[in-house]
Amino acid sequence: MVPNSTRGANLISESLAEYTALVLSERKYGKANMKRFLEDELNGYLRGRAFESKKENVFIDCNRSYQWYRKGSLILYGLRDFIGDSLMNKAIRGFRDEFAHKETPPFAGSHDLYRYFESVTPDSLKYYLEDTWKKITLYENKAEMATAKKLEDGIYEVTIKLTSQKLYADSTGQETPAKYDGDYMDIGVFAAEDRDESGRKRTNPLYLEKHKIAPGEHSITLKVRGEPVKAGVDPLNKLIDRKKDDNIIDVEMEE
CATH class of the missing domain: 2.60.40.150 (C2 domain)
Incomplete structure (x- = not known):
């Protein structure tokens, strides 16, 4: 899948990859033993923002590796923790089916991925999406x-x-x-x-x-x-x- 050239588009490949790594770690070690992995991601994000030389963008417009790797994995793992595997996978499949193997524009951006997650998230949990993607x-x-x-x-x-x-x-x-x-x-x-x-x-x-x-x-x-x-x-x-x-x-x- 080729992301477009807009700000935040890097999270499509990088955050999803980091999220997948966390899911695989959970399958191997169990949910209760995820603290060490989540703590490592959290530490990486906090270090990155502490040394930010210009400004920190909200996640949907992220332009730094500490955001799309470290923060992104926490955000997506946290969303899955709220809505479950079924809805999480439904959103990712829908996004994939719309944009995979496209050879002509429009290509996928971060707002497109957000749209799919928003479509499966219950109203009572949409605050989490707003807080993590559109606010710091x-x-x-x-x-x-x-x-x-x-x-x-x-x-x-x-x-x-x-x-x-x-x-x-x-x-x-x-x-x-x-x-x-x-x-x-x-x-x-x-x-x-x-x-x-x-x-x-x-x-x-x-x-x-x-x-x-x-x-x-x-x-x-x-x-x-x-x-x-x-x-x-x-x-x-x-x-x-x-x-x-x-x-x-x-x-x-x-x-």
Whole structure:
């Protein structure tokens, strides 16, 4: 597929390739073990924007490799996490069928790919497309405290206290707190890590579900089967959070 010469067109080949690599990694290692891969992509994007010498464009008009490689893979993997394989693949197939093997203009641009993703995304999740493709969006999520008490039959009640805020940045890096009702993000509780049959470190989630989190402070209480060791918000780093290391915290056991 030959992309056109408009700004952002490079993401068609490069971001889709990086996204495919993440999907293949997930198939091999499992969803719960994607943190190291997502964290690497996030670090690459944050480094790139930190050393930006001119201005950062929104993703749909991206013109830097740290955007179409690093940011692009996070954005597309995040969208798949929301809408699922079936709708994601439907959009990509439709885009391919319209533009593959074209020998005459118009050739594909980033807005064409966006159009296909928009067509399959439910209205309740279109904010994610707007935020990731047409705005420069950052999060400040932090796990402040996590406690647990043992009930009976291996059940634990876990309480997670967290703060969350979404920010919009302009091309010069100036940030403004977003006004919104809440965004969907993972809340996770994890047992102790162990090793798989190949000797690789393995993450063991006891709970990993999306909650709609409004800006501000929150206290979330839930029950899990198994002893919790760590807990937090967006623990696998699917969102673009500048301080990713404070998303997850050790669980303190109550008497």
